Amino acid sequence: MSETRNAPAKRPSKNRERLLAAARKLFAEHGYAGTGTEDIVREAGVTRGALYHQFADKQDLFRSMLERMLPEIGQRLFDETMSRISSDREDLKVGCQVLLGIYADPEVRRLFLIEGPAVLGLAGWKALQAPLSTLFLHHALQHLVDEGTLGQGELEPVAELLAGALQQAGLGIGNADDPQAARERYAAGLDLIVDGLMRR
Known part of the structure; x- marks a missing residue:
């Protein structure tokens, strides 16, 4: 699945907060290149769709x-x-x-x-x-x-x-x-x- 998406509606939500916290933890531990979106959604306890609802892509x-x-x-x-x-x-x-x-x-x-x-x-x-x-x-x-x-x-x-x-x-x-x-x-x-x- 492509990493580049159309810009989503960035609404405040619990999922957004979970994703940001998970990303911070994993990027700090493994770096950007060493962290996949699947790792992030698993750490955050949300679906891949939830990630792309909040963010255009990993970047x-x-x-x-x-x-x-x-x-x-x-x-x-x-x-x-x-x-x-x-x-x-x-x-x-x-x-x-x-x-x-x-x-x-x-x-x-x-x-x-x-x-x-x-x-x-x-x-x-x-x-x-x-x-x-x-x-x-x-x-x-x-x-x-x-x-x-x-x-x-x-x-x-x-x-x-x-x-x-x-x-x-x-x-x-x-x-x-x-x-x-x-x-x-x-x-x-x-x-x-x-x-x-x-x-x-």
Whole structure:
């Protein structure tokens, strides 16, 4: 049976939630290529028809699973950053370090940094995660604008450059043999960039 279907009506349902949970578990354990739709429906306890009622194909299910993960990552980024800072000015530096730590989490690394670009393509992966990095960076950089360290007109290009640096760090952590060591290297590099910006 072909993996490509017409787009279904994506209604909230218990079956949809079961499929997303099963897909997340199996993709994390076996990877995208190593997980078939039959494995997913068996794990979810639903029929194959239920899968195609909710998702166009396996790739659509995978993309939806990553979209479901993004708010979790965003909330974790916010909570951990807020717990570590004593002033708004520290948002950018601490938030970058927290995000790299999240990237090194085994599940996030496997699904978001390894499988994500491979399944969606680099452009699709960047587009998927762009709202999260944009929200974080614009919020953090606005504090530097408010205090006069950064001009309002400089916020957008600086945010784009930092987003690119974070994306590259994520891909580097995803592909590293030692993700924790890679995280530390990229964290040190980002510290140099952010410290230079904040000393203006």
